Amino acid sequence: MKKITLFLEGKAIDKQLEIFVADTFFTRFKGLLGTRLLPEHEGLLLRGCNSVHMLGMRYALDIVYLDSTGTIVKLVENLRPWQISFCRQAQDTLEVNCGTVRSAGWKIGDRLELHN
Incomplete structure (x- = not known):
């Protein structure tokens, strides 16, 4: 899988956050x-996935x-095992550790930039 760097509005979020791409x-x-x-410093980006x-x-x-x-069009915090979630308007889905959304301060309308 490829690794990318994640930015929020042109500013690095966390130099240690490694996002792997599933495409x-x-x-x-x-x-x-x-x-x-x-691991806390990792995430998985599912390209072309809205559920x-x-x-x-x-x-x-x-x-x-x-x-x-x-x-960001939808945030779901603490999705537990055996649950399902989807978002019709989503193009991609990012999976990160519980607490990442809150600690990063992400909100609907924020734009995440993904760079190789």
Whole structure:
């Protein structure tokens, strides 16, 4: 999987935050299934995905739905195992550790910029 850097309105959010990109059917399908924990400094961007299922997951996540411009259109904090979430207007979905949305201060309308 590719790694990218995440920015908010042109300013680095956290130099340690590594976002892995799932942009094929297989990598999106697998996602974080089978992992025991998502390290605090990592996240997973699901390209072309507007829904998340937590079936078979072992831990909760914060979910950030992005439109085609990278603007946050929906936030779901603490999505727990065996729950499902979706957002019709989302183009991509970012999965991060619980508490990341709150600690970063992200809100609907913020634009996340993703750079290689």
